[in-house]
Amino acid sequence: MDKQSIELKVENLTTRFGEGLNSVTAADKITFDLHKEETLAIVGESGSGKSATALSLLRLLPPSGKIIDGSVWFESKDILTYNSEQLQSIRGNKISMVFQDPMTSLNPTMTIGQQIMEPLFLHLKLDRKMAKQRAVELLDIVKLPNPEGKMNSYPHQLSGGMKQRVIIAIALACSPKVLIADEPTTALDVLIQAQILELFDSLKKKINLSMILITHDLGVVSGMADRTLVMYAGEIVESGPTQELLNSPLHPYTVGLLNCRPRRVGGQKRKRLTEIPGTISRNDTQGCSFYSRCSSAMDRCKTEKPPFEMVSPGHSASCWLNDTN
Amino acid sequence: MVNQNLLEVRNLKKYFSDIALNSFNGTKFSVVKAVDGVSFNIRYGESLGLVGETGSGKSTVGRAVLRLIEPTSGEVLFKGKNLLKLPSEELRNIRKEMQMVFQDPYGSLNPKMTVQRILEEPFRIHQLLDTRSFKDRALETLSKVGLSSEYGERYPHEFSGGQRQRIGIARAIALNPDLIIADEPVSALDVSIQAQIINLLQDLKESMGISYLFISHDMEVVEHFCDRVAVMYFGKIVELASSEDIYQRTSHPYTKALLSAVPNLEGKLPQATVGGDIPNPANFPSGCAFSSRCPIKEKVCDESDPPLKEVAPDHFAACHLIG
Numbered sequence: 284m285d286k287q288s289i290e291l292k293v294e295n296l297t298t299r300f301g302e303g304l305n306s307v308t309a310a311d312k313i314t315f316d317l318h319k320e321e322t323l324a325i326v327g328e329s330g331s332g333k334s335a336t337a338l339s340l341l342r343l344l345p346p347s348g349k350i351i352d353g354s355v356w357f358e359s360k361d362i363l364t365y366n367s368e369q370l371q372s373i374r375g376n377k378i379s380m381v382f383q384d385p386m387t388s389l390n391p392t393m394t395i396g397q398q399i400m401e402p403l404f405l406h407l408k409l410d411r412k413m414a415k416q417r418a419v420e421l422l423d424i425v426k427l428p429n430p431e432g433k434m435n436s437y438p439h440q441l442s443g444g445m446k447q448r449v450i451i452a453i454a455l456a457c458s459p460k461v462l463i464a465d466e467p468t469t470a471l472d473v474l475i476q477a478q479i480l481e482l483f484d485s486l487k488k489k490i491n492l493s494m495i496l497i498t499h500d501l502g503v504v505s506g507m508a509d510r511t512l513v514m515y516a517g518e519i520v521e522s523g524p525t526q527e528l529l530n531s532p533l534h535p536y537t538v539g540l541l542n543c544r545p546r547r548v549g550g551q552k553r554k555r556l557t558e559i560p561g562t563i564s565r566n567d568t569q570g571c572s573f574y575s576r577c578s579s580a581m582d583r584c585k586t587e588k589p590p591f592e593m594v595s596p597g598h599s600a601s602c603w604l605n606d607t608n
Numbered sequence: 609m610v611n612q613n614l615l616e617v618r619n620l621k622k623y624f625s626d627i628a629l630n631s632f633n634g635t636k637f638s639v640v641k642a643v644d645g646v647s648f649n650i651r652y653g654e655s656l657g658l659v660g661e662t663g664s665g666k667s668t669v670g671r672a673v674l675r676l677i678e679p680t681s682g683e684v685l686f687k688g689k690n691l692l693k694l695p696s697e698e699l700r701n702i703r704k705e706m707q708m709v710f711q712d713p714y715g716s717l718n719p720k721m722t723v724q725r726i727l728e729e730p731f732r733i734h735q736l737l738d739t740r741s742f743k744d745r746a747l748e749t750l751s752k753v754g755l756s757s758e759y760g761e762r763y764p765h766e767f768s769g770g771q772r773q774r775i776g777i778a779r780a781i782a783l784n785p786d787l788i789i790a791d792e793p794v795s796a797l798d799v800s801i802q803a804q805i806i807n808l809l810q811d812l813k814e815s816m817g818i819s820y821l822f823i824s825h826d827m828e829v830v831e832h833f834c835d836r837v838a839v840m841y842f843g844k845i846v847e848l849a850s851s852e853d854i855y856q857r858t859s860h861p862y863t864k865a866l867l868s869a870v871p872n873l874e875g876k877l878p879q880a881t882v883g884g885d886i887p888n889p890a891n892f893p894s895g896c897a898f899s900s901r902c903p904i905k906e907k908v909c910d911e912s913d914p915p916l917k918e919v920a921p922d923h924f925a926a927c928h929l930i931g
Contacts, residue, residue: 328798329769442885443662472661472825477869477880484877499799502871506878526875541873543803545832552832552852556807559800562768 289356290493291317291340291378291461296353298332298339307565309335309348311517317461322487322494324508324525326501326540330563332517333497337465340495341374357461376406379454383466385446389438395422395449396434402456421452424489425482444475451482458490465497480507501540505529510597513537516565516572519591523598533600535577571602579604613685614786614819615650615673620682622665622672640889642668643679644843647916650787655813655820657834657851659827659866663886665843666823670789673821674708675699686787704734707780711792713772717764723750723775724760730782745782753778753808770801774808781812789821794829806833827870831855839863842886842897845916849923859925862898896928904929 298310310332317323327333338344340355342363354361362373374380382388390398399418403409409417415434422430425448438446447467454462464483468476480503486492496508504511504525511528513521513536521534532538542557561576570585571577577584583603591601622643643665650656660666672679675691684691686706691699710716717726727746731737737745747757753774764772773793780788790809794802806829812818824830830837830851837854839847839862847860858864865882872878884901887893893900899909908928916924919931 328800444885473827473869473878474661474865474880474882475885476871477878478883480877481880500871502873502878505871505873506876529873529875540799543800545803545806545828546873555810556803556832558803558807560804562770562801 288319289316290319290321291495292354292356293317293340294354294356296336296339296350296355298335298344298348298350300335300348308517310339313353313519315512315519315522317493317495318509319493320487320491321510322496322508324496324498324504324511325514326498326504326511327514328499328563330516331514333499333514334465335517336514337380337463337495337497340463341378341380342370343380372406375402375454375459376457377459378461378463379457379459381447381450381454381462381464381467383469385443385450385470388450389446391438393437394434395436395438395441399434399449399453399456402453406457417456418452421456422449424455424486425449425452427452442475443471444478447471447475447479448482451479451486455486455490459492461493461495463495463497466499467496468503469498469500476503483507501529501544513540516563518572518601520573520602521600523595523600527595527598533594533598533605534573534602535579535604536573537600539576539578612652613649614652614654614687615821616683616685617649617669617673618647618683618685620646620669620672620684621680622668622677623680641843642889643672646682646840646843646845648838648845648848650819650821652786653813653817653819654836655822655834657830657837658821658823658840659825659830659837660840661825661866661886663842663889664840666825666840667791669840670708670791670821670823674703674706674789676708701734704730704783705785706787706789707783707785709773709776709780709788709790709793711795713769713776713796714764716776717772719764721763722760723762723764723767726764726775727760727778727782730779734783736783749778749782750775752781752812754804768801769797770804773797773801773805777805777808777812781816781818784816785818787819787821789823791823792825793822795824795826802829809833827866839866842889844897844926845924846898846927847925848916849920849925853920853923857920857923859919859923859930860927861902861904861929865901865903896926 293313293315296310296313300307300309313336325333339350350363355363396418399421400414403414403417419430422433427433427445427448468479498504508525511525512519515536521537532541539559543559545556559576564575570587571589574580574584581603589601589603591599593599594605620643624640624642646669658666658669671677673684679692724746727749728742731742731745747760750757750760755774794805797805822834834851837851838845841862847863858867868879868881870878881903882901887900895910895912896914899905914926914928916926919925
């Protein structure tokens with residue numbers, strides 16, 4: 284398959300929460316392509332709009348959120364124009380989603396088996412016997428120990444890591460083309476996180492999956508994603524091939540995110556961490572949204588919004604520091 | 609003073625008995641050994657990190673030290689006095705010298721009180737000053753944590769997570785404590801805010817000479833912040849050494865697994881060298897608690913529980929296969 288062909292195309296996606304003066308633009312003109320068999324990471328802190336973007340893709344926003352502009356192209360159709368029935372036929376079928384919290388994503392009153400078979404009945408119209416066989420197979424794919432026995436277990440009988448494996452199995456049930464994973468390892472302990480990331484990595488290779496990985500942790504992105512988008516205050520501020528973005532970041536926010544982690548620099552422990560001062564705010568609509576926290580801010584940044592421009596092939600950022608004119 | 613012990617914990621145990629479960633199925637009592645014989649010391653001006661996964665017992669240690677939960681047995685010597693034997697009046701008195709910072713900045717501040725009032729509470733409870741001085745001292749504390757004094761009139765819901773954690777820290781330092789027990793103080797915060805709070809705690813350590821028991825699941829944060837690190841697994845300390853030694857000369861296989869699972873920026877996946885989960889605490893394994901997941905396990909590991917022994921100067925590990 285051609286790696287460069289596009290699986291999902293997002294154009295100008297704009298999502299707003301609330302109405303009138305109190306409304307907040309959670310995702311502002313988000314534009315990106317997800318290539319076939321690619322893992323694309325969306326990185327940002329709370330309030331950056333990364334989850335709002337993910338939820339908008341499948342129109343899973345809560346009632347206070349509205350998509351006010353944009354399109355999401357999948358199989359040469361715009362998903363945002365679909366009626367609920369058309370949408371239902373895609374969700375959990377061709378595009379599926381894994382959420383952050385494995386504790387609340389499963390139905391506590393249904394067995395693991397019932398929950399995995401549900402999409403198989405709904406989308407693939409399998410009979411009971413075949414669905415059961417496929418469900419056990421799926422649990423085996425996500426490396427859940429004793430898959431057959433686990434079919435009759437209830438969620439509370441499983442640990443957090445095992446639940447997340449079950450949730451991934453459900454997401455993969457109908458062999459989706461796109462998997463959206465929203466902070467899939469954030470609620471897990473570090474050893475379990477490593478196991479789940481390893482699982483994602485092996486699945487990608489095995490079943491030709493295109494994946495959107497949403498996370499706040501640049502460390503998770505590093506080993507997983509081919510390309511990375513960095514979001515700040517509802518906008519994409521930088522995008523590029525993951526290793527290039529981590530090694531030579533263009534936007535001061537990305538630089539700040541990399542520097543504020545307490546990791547060693549050149550094998551040496553640092554005396555003090557480099558802070559990003561202040562907190563995320565959306566007040567400066569006129570200039571750059573990062574202006575108030577930026578250590579390299581110039582006068583221009585306060586009044587003029589920097590355009591999102593390509594600086595080197597495939598690597599773009601919105602910052603006046605990269606402006607060569 | 610530097611080499612003297614501010615806090616000394618000896619053979620601390622906290623067992624929970626699972627009564628609810630047992631009254632249903634009528635089997636005999638099962639006991640969860642949340643903390644099972646933990647010993648460590650904290651010197652004046654030192655910060656000791658306590659790391660481990662969910663369920664390792666690290667938070668229970670923190671709470672038991674302050675007697676926020678009553679330990680089953682053991683000794684907690686604070687400035688030489690055994691807290692577990694102190695009458696409640698004296699305990700209350702000594703508590704102003706040891707404070708706690710909690711993980712959840714949303715749940716640990718009273719939503720009905722102004723920040724001013726929250727910060728006056730410590731003085732009020734310990735009846736330290738007259739009412740007029742309360743106000744000044746509360747505002748002074750606020751400026752120590754980098755918040756402007758005009759915030760005193762506001763309520764907790766008006767602040768961001770990072771600001772709330774600053775208020776929680778202000779409350780903890782109000783009475784000039786010698787020891788702060790910080791239970792995952794930055795886990796609920798965004799990375800850019802984490803750095804701010806860690807730097808703040810470090811500044812306070814230097815300016816006020818505070819010692820910390822710093823409880824965290826984050827190996828990188830602990831390495832950065834702490835002088836020494838204790839790694840807990842299943843209610844016991846399995847490795848204890850200077851933070852330099854823990855990372856450079858890692859000894860216990862569990863610590864090694866924790867370190868290799870830390871996400872990196874080098875384009876490599878974090879390694880899952882250890883499978884499975886923490887064992888069921890009500891179903892206690894015989895021998896070494898880590899043996900069910902250990903990659904280098906041998907026969908002896910199933911037979912007896914390895915004691916914590918010195919494997920190098922000031923470097924302790926509990927493993928049959930080391931030293």
